[in-house]
Amino acid sequence: MLGEGLNIFNILRIIVDITLVWYVFYKLIMLLRGTKAIQLLKGIFVVLFIYLVSYILNLQTVQVMIEQVIVWGPVALIVLFQPELRRALEQIGRGSFFSRNRHSEEEILNQIIDALVTSSSYMGKRRIGALITIERETNMGDYIETGIPIQGQLSHQLLTNIFVPNTPLHDGAVIIHHDQIIAAACYLPLSESPFISKELGTRHRAAMGISEVSDALTIIVSEETGNISYTRNGELHRDISQEELANLLRQDLGTSFSQTPTLKTWNWRGRKK
Template identity: 45%
Template sequence: MLLQVRGIISTIGWRDIFDILLVAVLLYKLYMMIKDTRALTLLKGLVVLLVATLVSKWLGLNVINWLLQKSMTVVLVALPIVFQPELRKALEQLGRGRLFGRSGILNEEEAQNLLDETIKAVTVLAKNKIGALLVFEREMRLNDYVDTGIKVDGIVSSEFLTNIFIPNSPLHDGAVIVRGNRVTAAGCILPLTDDPTLGKELGTRHRAALGISEQTDAIIVVVSEETGIISVAEGGRLSRYVEPAKLKDFLRPLYSAKGSPLSDFFNWRSSS
């Protein structure tokens, strides 16, 4: 047995190692793309179906095995349709040369423009006491929450963000989800926090910001409709009274290759 193992190891060359590592990286990228999306649930269902097919064959359950095999054929034909968003995203990233990089990383010019436009919009919204809820996606995909709103897919600009939250406009209620430097959707519904210690003066927007921050790694910016106070939520914590000039410090790591956790920026102010 030991000799057989040594024999197998001796036949492995550097090309084989490279081949294995490349397949591992591709599988990891595939997993990261479908992580926290409905596609992952569908993939789990496919695995269950495959296991059931193998078990039924092993047990000699011919009728069930035949039905499962036919079902597998239909599923394999339907896979390109089911995974169309993920396949499209992979091809887009491949065409942009970003397949092996973080999708949230922008080049320096794009990142600076996004930060400037976001701060301009938040400043205007706060000055005029216009309520706003901005969700900045990080590694964890927010597709399930995107589906609750209206898909937009527009470049972030101060005028665009301001107009979305203008009172009585079609999309002013709900949250805006930002992916990279694009507004993915508006009018999105977010889960509310169950934290009983949250101050009663904080309304639905703040509770939604905390709720989504408890369940994902997103960074959320809130503008109070009553006071114009700017708050930022991350990891189930809320930082209030954030000055527009300081907002860039909260958001910059999102679009930096050296992106570090934002926890250092947050000071919990439960009494605020």
């Protein structure tokens, strides 16, 4: 019985040991994702692969050269990875290295809402017409393909600049996913609902149309009045304030963030990779 207890303890210890190692590797990969360190790591794996091949084929000159790289490699890695290592140590010091990345998600959500509200308010005051659609769960690849690829980080400066009158991209809709502007000058389906007010123009009908066939959110800035409107699930919220727009976005995008925290990427034709 004592031996069985020790065996169970050893098995649990091994499981915990492996789990901790894999978790640390996972956190490191998430930390380095999107930085130059990922490319350097790929280079390290290539060097190790070449060393393995040279060992199998007995290529002595290649082995000697790679052995020197391996000897001095750690020093080079410390120099090359200095920003990433510093960031990792700072996170460990703050206790956030082993915690969920919820704080950064909140920061990204706040940045998205701030960019959308600031841009909409700026354009509304200057009577610059705009149509901004935010993709959620429903695939909008067909509509993205009708526009011009942007693949840019969302900011109120870039978003506002797209809709400046008499520029090639100002006519049509901008489609956003997460914190990326995917495409501009996109064509959206027009709603054929007879209940839409006759005083509303093409932008409002397009916003209602896309909200009727998808779960996308759309912000409309009227060129005639400068008023801001908002559509979701076939509903139109007209002439809303900055505060109301921010609250609606937080309510709808907050759910999207909790369900789909990862970013989808698109190729140049607008299809998801």
